[in-house]
């Protein structure tokens with residue numbers, strides 16, 4: 206039994222849905238089909254989820270939401286017309302969305318989630334109707350009926366462990382199950398979503414729940430590439446990588462697969478296969494427990510913008526008991542999460558996503574570190590890119606860090622900081638955002654082009 210997830214790009218038009226149907230019926234093991242909301246048809250297009258967010262915000266602010274509401278319904282109507290299915294379903298989708306938009310606004314974050322979730326929910330109903338129209342026994346299943354329970358964290362929900370036993374029962378249902386991705390229900394019955402791109406997470410949870418043999422994740426590229434294809438042209442495809450490598454890479458910028466989507470499949474030992482809806486015969490990328498093929502020390506290079514660093518120095522910091530704890534406590538008091546903490550004898554740097562703080566908060570943090578921790582210096586630097594060089598092979602290869610730093614130096618890239626992950630499968634370089642492309646290209650040349658691997 207397989208769980209198959211189709212991303213928004215695979216469901217953006219009627220043309221795409223025809224490919225989806227072919228893929229599903231071509232393999233009788235494809236039992237559960239997890240779907241996103243319609244995504245982009247072309248690069249400047251707007252995803253239905255983004256239209257829904259705009260619509261919900263307009264409702265919350267009592268702004269004129271009619272044009273964006275019409276644009277959402279038009280997306281579904283275009284698909285239904287292209288597929289020649291009855292437009293009754295569009296009427297139902299329109300009424301459903303109106304009801305949600307006119308729903309309880311007392312908790313704006315939960316309201317926003319309910320509106321967002323309707324994107325996948327209505328798409329799943331539309332897709333089930335399309336499959337049925339072609340004589341396929343397909344049933345829409347709602348996450349509440351299936352028992353997909355989540356924590357009470359709007360926009361960032363986590364699956365509750367009891368969901369897995371509930372979902373196991375889906376195995377007994379007849380026909381193909383069309384299941385909306387991206388959301389679940391709290392114990393009190395509220396609809397809450399995972400973080401953005403979270404339909405990947407739903408697929409993984411279902412794969413674990415029904416103890417699938419394989420979780421296939423269909424997207425719009427032939428494989429996970431060794432580097433983001435929007436940064437480096439025609440990069441090398443990765444045939445196989447481990448869960449750990451993929452988690453590092455997706456967390457650090459490989460948006461092709463959600464970083465939180467690995468854990469449920471990993472825990473149940475279910476391999477993940479990333480494949481292309483537009484070229485389903487291509488083998489894609491397999492994510493497995495242990496990989497057999499060797500690829501040199503590095504398997505992938507990911508990068509992500511939008512970080513800042515808080516550099517703190519104090520003479521004899523190394524002798525002061527509790528300094529690190531007190532520093533991190535200050536950040537905790539402001540509700541901040543951090544990514545890395547490279548440190549020296551008399552200094553420590555905390556790296557975090559800069560969009561968590563505004564100028565006022567930064568100033569307050571700086572003041573508290575100076576006055577409460579008696580630091581000598583506190584410097585906050587903005588607009589950093591973190592580049593993650595990842596590969597299980599790094600544990601056995603000497604000199605990978607030296608090769609990487611030399612490649613960056615030769616390309617004229619100034620390294621702001623280096624951090625070697627304790628897991629030894631990753632190494633992080635902080636560079637200025639303006640140097641991101643140059644740095645990634647230089648590392649790619651070093652590990653994938655210049656030297657045969």
Ligand SMILES: Nc1ncnc2c1ncn2[C@@H]1O[C@H](COP(=O)(O)OP(=O)(O)O)[C@@H](O)[C@H]1O
Pocket residue numbers: 211212213214215241244402423424425426428429430431432433434435458459460461462
């Ligand atoms: N290393 C990578 N390998 C493949 N694709 C990547 C990588 N890094 C970023 N991407 C981007 O991820 C996109 C697919 O993810 P996404 O747009 O979320 O797809 P979907 O609509 O199927 O959910 C690709 O089109 C590509 O631009």
Ligand SMILES: N[C@@H](CC(=O)OP(=O)(O)O)C(=O)O
Pocket residue numbers: 211212213214241242244252254255324386387400401402403404405
């Ligand atoms: N539609 C949601 C969830 C999702 O997973 O979408 P996609 O498969 O298009 O990344 C989002 O845009 O966040």
